[in-house]
Amino acid sequence: DGGITQSPKYLFRKEGQNVTLSCEQNLNHDAMYWYRQDPGQGLRLIYYSQIVNDFQKGDIAEGYSVSREKKESFPLTVTSAQKNPTAFYLCASSQGLAREQYFGPGTRLTVT
């Protein structure tokens, strides 16, 4: 079955630690995205990547970093510089410009 996987489902970290969230897709999609969702707010774009070895900052990129070394994979690192990292993180992919976007199951990160 084609789809997007994210791991882990739940993640707990202490303040000051970097943490990396995994996102893998086998849909053969070119574009991949990372969003953050907080209660009562819409999805906010962190980073996106149109092709391998290329990525662009979204609206809230500060404190986050990404890499796109393979078409299938787009990991997100939440660094200690991110002021409020506790959130639900969603990875998505799409075939092309302004096309349907599909989401992975999400990773719920809690930093204390």
Next chain:
Amino acid sequence: QKEVEQNSGPLSVPEGAIASLNCTYSDRVSQSFFWYRQYSGKSPELIMSIYSNGDKEDGRFTAQLNKASQYVSLLIRDSQPSDSATYLCALSSSGTYKYIFGTGTRLKVLA
């Protein structure tokens, strides 16, 4: 003004009724529109996409787009308790990889 506006709800409808969810947007160049369903604690699931003015039907769901009035709506016929969720409206503009999401409308279907 927010780029995508949705009434947060909750919108309560009885089982078997038609649920009507609305979304207005401010960017006139938006070309692609999407409706997602999100159950509590889960990720958004794509229900429908619509690209041109008019209606698009898929099973119990109908998306309606009116670009002149800058709104898109989702009708759910024969609503079921399992349709109870938050419905997100999203849009994207031609030539861009960015998507704008509304904050969602919470739908409650009463058995």
